Every structure is written in structure tokens, then in C-alpha cells.
Amino acid sequence: MSAALTVVGLGSGDADQLTLGIIKKMKHAATLYVRTLDHPVLNDLQQEGLEMTSFDAIYESKSSFPEVYEEIASQLIEAARTGAVGTEIVYAVPGHPMVAEASVRLLKERCPQQGISLRIMGGESFLDEAFIRLGFDPIEGFQLLDASSLNPELVQPQLHTLIGQVYDVFTASDVKLCLMEVYPDDYPVYVGHALGVQGQEVIHKVPLHELDRTPGYGNLSLIYVPKNTDDTLRRRSFARLHEIVNILRSPGGCPWDQEQTHQSIRKNLIEETYEVIETIDEDDPDHMKEELGDLLLQIMLHSQMEEEIGTFNVYDVIEGLNDKLIFRHPHVFGDNQAEDANEALQNWEQMKAEEKKRKGQDVQKASVLDGIPRDLPALMKGYKLQKKAAKVGFDWDNVEGVFAKIEEELSELKEAVQQGHDAEARKLELGDVLFATANVARFIDTDPEEALAATNRKFVARFQFIEDRLREQGKTPADSSVDEMEQFWQQAKKAGL
Template identity: 45%
Template structure:
């Protein structure tokens, strides 16, 4: 069984390349380069090194996915007859999709994979921006960047930014999270003799005329109250603090039963805001509903039974289970099919019909909301009282 040796070219010029890797590349008899667009390529050519490059594969395909698939196919064909040395920018195990594909398919492809190493661009970027990283950092890919990936609590390095178009795409996402005036840094050719570091306000990120396939974006950690206010974990911390021994005298005394009436009150106020078509009020009143959920969850966490993430997980799983026509392979042609799918999903969960109970509760709720919205007696107790009276009759 032959071997594909995946060799890291490092992130900059020949001066940063370890001697051992340089010797290996120079003596290779079957060398492939993912791309010739790398600072070491010129020096290797001057040294008489010969190779096959895959730059034409990029030109002949419309997507990176198709490009990487074809590169892996060509390497798999080549390794059937002899060992292969395959050189990639940076380190083979850092954001190198072809490495992942080759490793995943080694057994079925009939070859072995050997990682030879190379300098990662990460050290070079951190050195270039001169920022100590003591508490960790996050490494993100611009081509798959999503808002939920971002965290202002850690330094962030974003790779796969190589032209103004990719910078523009990244900027759009970042502006939904960070303030536009925040300074960020663009690093090109990190660690090499041509290394450059540019600092710019985020909103001007794509105004800079920079094009390089050796470019990375650095965003420093920062305090960001606007994002803390949107954080689920921050919300959990707030409510856990409120119900703790050192928390609010009112909140820490609450139980699920003592909070019953407030949930009904808030639901009524949401309906009122909807009837008024008042979007600001709807936002506020839905927030009050969430406040009740968060407070119940904090009480549950304090008692050791559940927390907000358990509630969130239960809800997400239920929504997915009950929509197999969206998240699975169930087919729905009309509302009749939809009702059937919905009822079957509930049946699969072991749910029992609660029609009588729900009507009983609804009647009581409507009366309670109308006449005794500020009654201190828990709603469940009132329903139980009605049930006892019915049995007595």
C-alpha cells in the first residue's frame, strides 16, 4: 500500500521553512503542489525542484468543494502506482480541506496518509499583531462564517479571506455583531519578509486594496454590552444570581406555584399588544414571557431538577419531531395530511388526549383572567377546588 505524504509549506517564505521539510521537498520524485501561488514556489523552482500543481483545477471548477474533490481524485489515482508527496500551504492539519478528505478516504482508496508537518500560519499571525494570547482564541473560516460563530470574549482569527469580495462578505456578517467603528487588523504573508499588517475600522474593511491568498483577519477580544444582552448564558447567570442566597429577596423565595399567575398575566399582555398592533410592546411583552421561563428555569436549577438549556433542548427536539415533513422524509400535500402527521408525531411521543382537561383549564383561565388576575391563590389550587366541588355534586 502506497502513501500520500502531506507536507506543510508553512505560511511564508523559504526562510521560515524547517530544513528537514526543505530537504524532503527538494529530493521528492513525485511532488504535487495544491497551488503554486505561495512564497516558497519561486525558490523551489530556482533549486530545480519539479512538481505538478493543481492551479488549473481551481480554474476549471466553479466551487471550492468541486476543486478539492478533483484534487483528491487525482492524488488517489497517482498514489496507486507510487508514493506521493503532496505540499499544501501552512500546516496540513490547519484548515486544509484536502487533508481531511484524503484522510477520510484513505482506507477505501487503498493508500496511507502521512502528515509531515509545516509551520501553521497561526503563530505567525499572532506574532504579527503583537497581542498576547493567554486565554485562548477562536479560529474561523470566512467561507462558512455565521453570526452564531462569533464571540467577543476571545481574540478571533478569520482565515480564507483572499480578496475584496471575501472581505466584503465577512464584513457584512461582522457588522451584525461588532460596532462599525471597532478596529480590526488584516495580516498578509505573516512571518515572511513581505509581511504587512493593516489596521482599519470594521466598516472600512473592504475599502483597502489588498489581494492575497496569504491573508488573515484578526479581531481583538473586547467588552461588548450589546452582545452580552443577547446572550442566553448571560441571561442564565442573571436569573441564577437573582434566586441565589445573595440574590433578590423576592426572587429567591419564588416557587413554580407562586409564579403561576404571572405567566398568565404576561400572556394576556402579549395578546393585548398584538391586538394593538404595537411591535415595540410585542417585543417587550414577549420578553416578559421569556422572563417567566428564565425565572422558572432558575428555580428548577436551584432545586437541582433542570435549567434553561434543558427547556431549550426539549423545545427544539419537540419542534423537529413534530415537523417530519420539514426535517425528515414525511410528505404533506394538504392540511389534512398535515393534521395526520402532527397527530402521529404526538402519538409517537406517547402523548394522551387531554381535551377535557384542556377545556376545563381554559374555562377557568378565562374566568380567572377576567375577574381575579391579581388573586394571590395559585391557579392550580383554584382548578383543584372546582374539581372537588364537581365531585361533591
Template identity: 45%
Template sequence: MKSKITVVGLGPGSVDYLSFNAYEKINKTVKERLFFRTEKHPTVDWLKEKGLSFNTFDDYYDKHETFEGVYENIVGDLTEEAKNGDLVYAVPGSPFVAEKTVQLLIEKSKAGSFDLDFIPAASFVDAVLAAVRKDPVMGVKIVDGLQIRDQLADTRMDTLITQVYDRYTASEVKLSLSELFGDEHLILVVRAAGIDGMERVEEIPVYQLDHLDYLDHLTSVYVPALSSEEKEKHDFFDLLDIMARLRGEKGCPWDRKQTHESIRNCMIEEAYEVVDAIDKNDYELMAEELGDVLLQVVFHSRMAEEKGNFDIGHVIEGICTKLIRRHPHVFGDEDIDTASKVKDKWEEIKREEKAEKTHSESMKRVPGSLPALMKSMKIQKKAAKVGFDWDEVGPAFDKIREETDELLEVLQEPVLSGRRAKEEIGDLIFAVVNVARFLKIDPEEALNSTIDKFVERFSYIERKSIEKGMEMKEMSLDEMDLLWEEAKILKNG
């Protein structure tokens, strides 16, 4: 027959929280089979006054460098002790609230070596809520103060931050709260909740949190949510609410009228504006333009949600799942150690997802709305991956000459030149892109650079014509060519 570990909750502090069942179980257990995670608890003091004897794990906190190490060793010892028969393990508060050792015991019990039983109790959360006189029905987020950077508070609902036990932790919590709520937001610091004669609740602004001199292991921080009027910073959920209101019955006539098709070009325009901000190395502008792209994502998602097609949750779920699936070397156990191998694996997984049986299918899936230079580069790269490529750049240059000759030949036949010239120019541009690919040059960037250079030199010619009191159209081509060369010399220094 398997042994049983009975986990008993002691309640949050005052002996008034200790249940009759918990007291009976503890009182009837001999010292050798009774273990307390810690004796630093008011109820334990009362039990000691009653003559109760037990074992504690308090010395483990000095033996091990991390809390994880403490908890793992406690559970390891309890598991070993259970081999000798039933035992009782008492923990502060509730066994199921902020009690890592209990969660580890539950995991260990799945192996079947021992059974678990529980005598529940009120948690410190109940005591804190009573101390601050708050009803959690509208939602309370519980955050570990030691993990504040990974478990951010939520401005839309109240937040209870635990384990704010020293000034260093308080400082970390303060910095995180300041970013979300502002320095002046009023918070409630709660110490020794539920303990008679010790409970303390103090309302202070965020910036004073790490100035307090009474912080200890019994200290928590209760952070009220921000009202819409108090908000200095907005978050993603505010954007969703704003879009819902704009599209709602009493919203904006223009926003309500839009469809996926009517704002299609907005997505293209906003994406190009982000690229422009990147090219300018303007981070403030980049943040603004990325916001405009995000608006388009939310706008389309809202319209789709109204039709029952998908919502923003589906969009986020889709991209998260895709990223995890396409990075098996990060989220799985595959060994991929170079960026080029990562890219190859990405394409391989992508083809599997799209059920592409041929490379032609992969080419046909390249979006038709992509800029032509970008699209041609993608197509050529896909062809090169299966060996449809030259070994060196020389033949690619020969192809440019060949396509140039064919274009010149077509232009000698005026009757056919229109349609065929268009075709041959396309072939010529495609050949130029191929050379760019060999040279690892982005043709879009190269052409944009040339356009900018042209505009700059043209502007120089125009300025000089104005200085001479002339209209540009009054200048001869030779005069403009001279100024063009002058602009080149000035630019090159």
C-alpha cells in the same frame, strides 16, 4: 498492499516553519509522485531554488468555477493517482487547519482503497497569533470570511477571520462586524503572517476594512472580544449572565425570592402582551414583548438549573430535536407537499411521542389553563379528525337553537336555574364555537373584535353624555340605545 498518501504540511510561510521531517520526505520523493496543492507559497519558492521538481494543482483554480469544485477534483485526481502507488501531497500551513482537501481525503480513505499518513506543521493560526501577540487560552473562534453570514463572529471571545482576500469579501465581513461590534471597534488586519519581510499587522476601525488596497489570499482579520464596558449591543449569553447575577448571592432580593409558581402568571401576561402587539401590527412593541417572554423562559430555566432539574441548554436541545423530528419532509426523506399534510404528520408524530393510544388521551392532554374558547376549538378539531362531526354547518346552527331553548327552559325553574343555567350556557358557547370552526373563524379573535367594538360604541355614548353635561347613569336606556345606533352608523360610514 494498499497505497499510501502522505500529507505534508509546509507551514504558514517562512521556510523556518518547515520541519526537518517534512523537508526529508519531500526531497526524497520523485516528481511523478510529488504533488503540491499550490506553488504560491514562500517555502515552495525556496524548494524550487533547491532544485526540487513537483506537480501542482494551480491550474484547477482557473478550470473550475467554485472552490468546492477545485477541491473535489484535486482529491479525485489524488485518489486515482494513488492506485499507481504511494505519493506525497504537500499543503500550505497545517494539514488540519483550513485545508478542505485533507478533510475530503480523510472521508475518501474510509472506503479502504488507500491509507493516509501525515507530517504536521505549524498552521497559519500559529503565525497570526504570533503576529498579533495573543494567547488563545481564553478562546479564539476561527471563521471563514467567505462564510461570514453563516459563521458569525463572537463578541465574547476573540475571533480570527480567514480568507479576507478581496474588497468584496472585506465588505461582507465589515457589515457583519459592524452589526455586532460597531463601526469604531478596533481590529487587526494581518497579511503574510510568518513570512519574513512580508508580514504586516495594521490596527484599524471596522469601517475601514474594505478601504485597504493590499488585501489578498494571505490576509486575515483578528477581532478582539468586546469588554462589558464596550458593548453597545447585548446577546443571548449576556441575558443568561444577567439572570445568573440577579439570582446570585449578591443579586436582587425580589428575583432571588421567586419560584416557578410565583411567576407563573407572568408567563401568561407576557404571552398575551405579545399577541396584543401582533394585533396592533406594532413591530417595535412586538420585539419588546417577545423579549419579556424570553426573560420568562430564561428565568424558569435558571431556577430549574439551581435545583438540578434542567437548564437552558436542555430547553434549546429539546425544541431543536422536536422540530427536526416533526419535519421529516425537511430533515428526512419523506415526501409531504401540502401544509395540511404537514399538520397531520405533526399531530401523528406528536401522538407517538406522547405514547397516546386513544384519541381521548390526546384530548386530555390539551392544557387546562388554555382560554376556554381556544381549548374548546382544539377539542372539537380533535373530535372532527376521527369523524365525530357533521358534514355541513346547518346541524351546528340547529344545535345553537337547541341549546338556547334548553337554557330558556331552565330559567323557567328558579329553584334549579343557578347550577343548570351555568351548564346550559357552557353548552351554548360550545355550540357557537362549533359553528365558528365550520366557518373557519377563530372564536377568540371574533369575540375580541366584538369587545373592542362594544368599548368603542360605549365610549361614544359616554362622550355624548359629557357634551350634554350629564352623567351616564342619569340617561335612560332609550337615550343610550339611540346613541348606540348613532355610533354604529358613524362607524359604518
């Protein structure tokens, strides 16, 4: 058996708002604990001779708020566990015990496990005063956020937003930077200090960029961001993108978008992918941003088509991806270890195999070459096929064996051409040469697609150099000799093209 533990709320700061029942509880407690003495009500109660023990010293000894709340909960549970049976320990917290009180949440979780009787008595929260003093109705849409765990994804501009736990100017600065990801820099926000406390209440209206230049932050401070239904504030949200694509495909939307099917825009997905690759090669971030948007649109359209027939939606796609990323990175989200990229890749492959088992696929019957997309560009596909085969030992000992294979295949190609073999035979021999050549890439740690792409770019630059020089002479490649063009080609090489 142990002492009972009762948690009471001290309200928003005005002693007149305390209930008679809460005052009696505090006066008759075997021991009265308070989370902090930094609360206006406690000054009045101390003047009346009420003795209390605060946890303020824990804030100084711990490096983070979670550690503070853990220690407070532990000390209260120990005090109740060792207390006399039939007595009552009271723990008083600012505001309402169930609003933004992490220590109370911990007590609710642990007291039943320790056999400790826990009772919670409400008090006026800072929300009550905020609704009155800031003048908004929460029924219009409202969210309460914690400054210590704020991130842009939580912020919804279409809702009235209160942000609590803004203890100091450093926290206010973090809040400002987060909100500026969503709102314009000059968006009007309100800073409230000691709302409802006579003689102490202060409310500032400031542009967002001045949020951390406003004085007075402390335990009774909050930030209020008024709701705004302007679509421009939702432009950065994924939900708005989903909404727009749905509108385009819906009756009354865009006739072209309405007519499309998976097959009709299949080629668009491929084209947009290559346009993204082009921006990567060009090292053009602005263009890349645009092209990544175009690629994302293709994903949204395909997902929207499936949503319309009820198979899945884009959020199911995201859920599946999140689950896969977590499952395949046990060295990040689990207990496995990965000291380098190779070990991380091994973990990835092991978890892929585990996924197949869980899906009921017979791993024993699976091919080593499974998992390579059918429609990959041929050079890339050949490279991947060779990499998979090499993993199980089907490989040359060194690159010299590959060079010998290239010479063999090149000799067979020459023979097929010189002896007039049919087109199909020549095509197969040429494929053998390309396949063998791609195999060199693994031994020199080079992607063959990237290598050929670089050569293509080099060829384009040099040939355009030839065209420019010929144009200066009033000529074109069509009316120039090979020798003339070769001369300019060598100039292009010397110029570093």
C-alpha cells in the same frame, strides 16, 4: 498495494521557515502536488528546478469550495491507488496541514478506507505568525473561525478572534455583516496580508464598517478581532441572559426574585402571554419586542428554579425543543414529503403519536381529546375539543347542522330563563349555546378567540367614541340616556369603528 501519500505544510510564506525534512520530501517525491501555486515559497522552489502539479484549475471548474476539496482529495487518492508500490506522492499545502485544510481532513477520513498509507508532516501555520505579528497571547482566550461558515452565534467577544479563509473582498463583506451583529460599527479590527513574508506583509487597523474597503485580500489574508470583556458586547447573547437570571436568584441578588416559586409567579406567565397577544393585535413591533422579552424572562425564571435543585436547566429545555422540532418535521429534516400545510400538519400529528409510543404510552387507551391543556380559556378549549372530535368523524355534515344546534340550545336557554330554573341550570344552558356557537368557527375557518377578541376591540372603540362625544357636551355615560348613547353608537359605526 499502492503508493504512499505524504502531506506537508509550506508554512506561512517565508521559505526560511521550511524544515529541511519537508524540503527533502518534496525533492524526492515520485510526484509533487500542490493545492495552489499562489504561495511565496513555491516561487523559490520552482526557480530551483522543482517540478510540481497544482490543483488551481479545479478552483475555476467548480462552483464551491467544498466541491474543490472533494475533487482534490479524489484525485490524490486515485493517484496513490494507481501509483507504484514503494513510491511516495507528496501533497503540499499552505501553512500547516491540520489548520484550516479541508482537503487534508478528507484524506484522513478516506485513505484508511482505501488502504493508502497517509503521513502528515507539519509546517508553520499562519497562526504562529499571527500570534507574533498581531501581538496577543492565545492563552488569554482565543478562537479560530472560518470566514466561509461564519455566523454571529460563533463569535464570542471575550475571546481573541482570528478569521481565516478571507480570500476576497466579497468574503470580507460577509464577515463584516456578521461581526456587526455582535460589535459596534466602529469597533477596531485588523486585516493581515502575508504575515511573516518579507516584503509582502501588510497589517491594516480599520473600523469594522470599513472591513470590505481594505485592499489586498487573497490566499494569505486573515482578520483579527481583539478580545473585549465589556458586558455591553454580550447583551445580545443568550448566555448573558442566563447569567443575569442566575445572579438575580443567587445570594446577594434581588430579594424579590430569590423569594419566588413556580406557584408565586404562575399568574405572571399568563399575564405576560396575554400582553404579547395584545401587541400582536395592535401590530406594534416595538412593543412586541419588549413584551416577548418579558415572556422569555418568565421561562428563564422557571428554568432557573429547576436548575437550582438539579432537575434541569434552560439549555435542557432548548435541547428538548430542538429535538422535538427536528423529529416532528420529517418533511424538512428527513425523507418525508409535505406539499402543503395540511400535509405538514399530518406529519406533525403522526410524529406526536410516535413519540408517545417511544415513551411507553399505550396509544390504544389514549383519548382522542388528549393533549389539550386543562387551563386554556374556555372558548379556545371548546374549539379545540370540537376539532379533535371532528377528526374521527364526530361532526355535522355541514354548517347548517351547527346552526340548527345553536337554535336548539338557544331555545333551551330561553326556557331555562323564562321558567326560572336555578343559576346552575342557566349556566349550563348558556355554556351549551357558547359551545355550539364556537363550533361554527371550524366550518367558516375562523378562530373563535380571535373573532371574539376583534368584537371586543370594536366594542371598546365604539364605546370610547360615545364617551368622547359625551365629554364634549360636559356629560358622562352615567348621566346620559340610552337613546343618546345609541345615537353616538350609530355615528361610531358610520365612522368605521
